[in-house]
Amino acid sequence: xxxxxxxxxxxxxxxxxxxxxxxxxxxxxxxxxxxxxxxxxxxxxxxxxxxxxxxxxxxxxxxxxxxxxxxxxxxxxxxxxxxxxxxxxxxxxxxxxxxxxxxxxxxxxxxxxxxxxxxxxxxxxxxxxxxxxxxxxxxxxxxxxxxxxxxxxxxxxxxxxxxxxxxxxxxxxxxxxxxxxxxxxxxxxxxxxxxxxxxxxxxxxxxxxxxxxxxxxxxxxxxxxxxxxxxxxxxxxxxxxxxxxxxxxxxxxxxxxxxxxxxxxxxxxxxxxxxxxxxxxxxxxxxxxxxxxxxxxxxxxxxxxxxxxxxxxxxxxxxxxxxxxxxxxxxxxxxxxxxxxxxxxxxxxxxxxxxxxxxxxxxxxxxxxxxxxxxxxxxxxxxxxxxxxxxxxxxxxxxxxxxxxxxxxxxxxxxxxxxxxxxxxxxxxxxxxxxxxxxxxxxxxxxxxxxxxxxxxxxxxxxxxxxxxxx
Numbered sequence: 001x002x003x004x005x006x007x008x009x010x011x012x013x014x015x016x017x018x019x020x021x022x023x024x025x026x027x028x029x030x031x032x033x034x035x036x037x038x039x040x041x042x043x044x045x046x047x048x049x050x051x052x053x054x055x056x057x058x059x060x061x062x063x064x065x066x067x068x069x070x071x072x073x074x075x076x077x078x079x080x081x082x083x084x085x086x087x088x089x090x091x092x093x094x095x096x097x098x099x100x101x102x103x104x105x106x107x108x109x110x111x112x113x114x115x116x117x118x119x120x121x122x123x124x125x126x127x128x129x130x131x132x133x134x135x136x137x138x139x140x141x142x143x144x145x146x147x148x149x150x151x152x153x154x155x156x157x158x159x160x161x162x163x164x165x166x167x168x169x170x171x172x173x174x175x176x177x178x179x180x181x182x183x184x185x186x187x188x189x190x191x192x193x194x195x196x197x198x199x200x201x202x203x204x205x206x207x208x209x210x211x212x213x214x215x216x217x218x219x220x221x222x223x224x225x226x227x228x229x230x231x232x233x234x235x236x237x238x239x240x241x242x243x244x245x246x247x248x249x250x251x252x253x254x255x256x257x258x259x260x261x262x263x264x265x266x267x268x269x270x271x272x273x274x275x276x277x278x279x280x281x282x283x284x285x286x287x288x289x290x291x292x293x294x295x296x297x298x299x300x301x302x303x304x305x306x307x308x309x310x311x312x313x314x315x316x317x318x319x320x321x322x323x324x325x326x327x328x329x330x331x332x333x334x335x336x337x338x339x340x341x342x343x344x345x346x347x348x349x350x351x352x353x354x355x356x357x358x359x360x361x362x363x364x365x366x367x368x369x370x371x372x373x374x375x376x377x378x379x380x381x382x383x384x385x386x387x388x389x390x391x392x393x394x395x396x397x398x399x400x401x402x403x404x405x406x407x408x409x410x411x412x413x414x415x416x417x418x419x420x421x422x423x424x425x426x427x428x429x430x431x432x433x434x435x436x437x438x439x440x441x442x443x444x445x446x447x448x449x450x451x452x453x454x455x456x457x458x459x460x461x462x463x464x465x466x467x468x469x470x471x
């Protein structure tokens with residue numbers, strides 16, 4: 001019998017640790033991948049899709065709050081992220097099991113594609129369910145708000161495009177859904193190249209203009225109820241969109257994707273504010289002035305979003321080769337350097353013109369003190385200035401390449417395999433102060449399954465298997 005086949009059969013009866021002395025680490029990794037993937041697909045999936053967390057008895061499911069048995073979630077680490085992990089495992093092993101699992105996840109996304117072309121945070125397979133949307137399949141006629149928030153539509157479309165490619169472009173429903181979604185994305189792009197947080201149809205039309213500081217009392221004026229339709233950078237929207245568009249260009253040679261990516265770069269050139277604050281805001285109005293979003297998101301320079309804008313400009317340059325997308329980066333990096341807090345981090349917000357760190361009190365009043373900030377929001381972010389400086393230098397040298405996955409060390413692989421239990425589960429345990437996507441309040445000691453952990457470990461084992469393949 002083939003040794004690897006023996007290991008795969010034995011893995012149903014023995015924990016990975018019991019096989020460790022009998023097989024090379026690469027074969028152990030392949031066995032561990034399969035065991036974990038078979039468990040997760042069989043036990044954690046609903047209608048082919050996934051949520052963020054599942055209780056060990058499989059009776060409770062959570063995404064952004066509790067989920068029913070008919071609901072799946074899109075935002076990473078939900079359905080598209082799990083599907084991408086399956087696709088990567090298929091590429092590394094050639095095992096059709098992973099492709100079938102990815103196809104099931106893709107078909108779940110096709111079910112939940114909205115008439116507006118994108119996706120909402122939740123797909124509800126119950127047509128009378130609380131989270132049901134106006135799906136293209138006609139199963140429900142409720143909300144029709146497609147969103148770029150938190151990478152939702154971007155991650156769904158990226159995964160569908162990769163699944164379409166892996167299936168040889170022969171799955172009619174998946175292939176058609178990717179084309180419909182790309183057309184919707186192009187229509188949602190604003191005339192200045194920006195993207196909104198949410199869309200239901202074509203973008204509003206207005207003339208592109210260079211960013212400027214508000215010429216009114218920004219603390220109290222111009223609070224717009226429909227801010228979600230305005231140009232936004234919030235929650236890494238630009239890098240998520242850029243990755244999606246680059247994939248569309250790479251997979252289909254769709255020139256529209258490359259054009260839209262360049263237009264996004266053009267918007268970031270326009271949206272950079274002038275000295276002495278040459279960074280980016282979190283959201284803008286149609287005159288490219290920083291504006292309010294939610295009550296704790298004021299018009300301001302944004303530390304995290306400015307770093308995200310720089311990363312996007314570097315990507316646009318790498319794809320287009322146009323040096324104009326590098327031109328604003330040195331000024332922005334200099335501003336970020338002089339804006340770092342005493343602990344080396346960046347404030348989420350910096351006050352317009354004064355550049356003082358800007359926070360809110362617990363009752364949502366603006367302040368320059370961080371002594372009493374609301375606890376549900378991140379008011380400080382890690383600074384990646386040195387890494388961005390190095391990336392800029394690489395881009396200027398003409399040696400920039402698309403990032404490649406880094407294979408884990410043997411020690412890391414062994415630890416991942418040790419953590420896999422006899423049922424094929426990577427079990428997480430809640431600790432005091434643990435921060436989780438979706439923010440469920442698990443008591444310390446509570447054990448659960450996490451899609452983020454499954455994705456991370458499956459992809460790490462995949463990268464190791466790929467890196468150790470015989471040349």
